[in-house]
Amino acid sequence: MSVLTVKNVTHGFGARSILEDVSFRLLKGEHVALVGANGEGKSTFLNIINGKLMPDEGTVEWSNRVTVGYLDQHSVLKPETTIMDNLRLAFNHLIELEKEMFTLYENMADADDMDKLLEDAAEIQSILDSSGFYIIDSKIQTIAQGLGLGDLGLDTMVDELSGGQRTKILLAKLLLQNPTILILDEPTNYLDVEHIEWLTNYLKEYENAFILVSHDIPFINNVCNLIYHIKDCELTRYVGNYEDFERLYEQKQRQLEKDYERQQKEINRMEDFIARNKARVATRGMANSRAKRLEKMDKIEKPREKAKPVFNFKEGKTPSRVLIEATDLVIGYDSPLTKPISFTIEKGKKIAICGVNGLGKSTLLKTILGIIPSVEGTIRFGENVEIGYFEQEDHKDNTNTALDEVWNEYPALTNHEVRSELAKCALTSENIMSQMRVLSGGENAKVRLCKLLLKRLNLLVLDEPTNHLDVDAKAELEKAIREFNGTVIIVSHEPYFYQSFVTDVFNVEDWTTKIV
Incomplete structure (x- = not known):
């Protein structure tokens, strides 16, 4: 069906x-x-x-x-509501269906077409049953616990939550709707x-x-x-699955290339025959016949792959042995997210920060970089530390074109040089002249990566850099980080992305004041 x-x-x-x-x-x-x-x-x-x-x-x-349930990259929650308020909204359409069913039953007393009303009511009843309408509370608890919302407390206001936690609520609500x-x-x-x-x-x-x-x-x-x-x-x-697709796609491309080459040889033979025989009276008819065949031929286009990105981070000055030293550091906003922690980050280390969402991974990065103040403790930098920071998301109202976004930061470059650098990130001429806010998530990320690639640095701080990136860009970014001789601090929900280059793992679950 x-x-x-x-x-x-x-x-x-x-x-x-x-x-x-x-x-x-x-x-x-x-x-x-x-x-x-x-x-x-x-x-x-x-x-x-x-x-x-x-x-x-x-x-x-x-x-x-x-019924259709849609979770997109820009879904939002209504402010000043609790987690439970939002999860209960998942069943609004079912409540309306139940009201419709009761109305159908009421109308049966005066109905001429009883069979049609019974059929509609039975269909609604089937939808209610299959959607778990009569076990709402149980379903909410199951889904919320599965996505880690139960530990937050379902009476928690959504205004207090991180971006990751908000996404979990939207996803939980969608799954509860069972569309x-x-x-x-x-x-x-x-x-x-x-x-x-x-x-x-x-x-x-x-x-x-x-x-x-x-x-x-x-x-x-x-x-x-x-x-x-x-x-x-x-x-x-x-x-x-995807592995099957890759195999079949590769076979298809190889076959297309063979067909293209075979047709090109045939076209060359026909064009050669036409050129040699169109002027001779005895063979002019055959030449014209082949010319017509050539004109009607369904031409195979040469298979072409999209441009793949090329990422290479520029290395800056050699820093001191210890780049960052944290002493009794407590991170948070209105209240502490961690107990006091102390650590050092040495030259050449590549550190992954992991742990469930909402415990302060992004907050830790911003505190280290001085974007937000610490609740307690100190951060001390070594000598000659040159930082490149990739933020998890761009500002939604960024009206700069991709060209201006890079050019504003590197005004000494020529227009041609900026375009060339963006092209290396697999961005087209059209992408380059588009506003940042209208680019796809992956295109936007590539522009922001381009700015980092132009900077000389010895400390690379990356907050979920693989979000929105396609397969080729992910693979190239992994290679670039692996080959980078500087220090790296990365937050990523994809262990398979960073496992080839990481030297240490910091788990915020070991530091948190929250229940995990």
């Missing part, structure tokens, strides 16, 4: 085409991953099927009474390892259909059985 049908959808922004004549069909129970490089149109496609964007051409058709189709845009970005594992197990057993956008390959491999690949405005279907 098809729950969603997309027919011949075309969409673009200005002169830029995003999707061309794309068709897509989602069946009940299918677990789909939508993959592709940054900026290819994954989030645009999700917004079209969810009704947030109207396509330039084509149609989007949902089956009757389908016919679940649409998830980068759901693991702000989840820690433990809760990614819980979500993985949940989605593996999920009976309904879902469409997932993620650059977390192990996660896709575990939960998806269909891959749709967006590239060059086209959408191509592959059966299996």
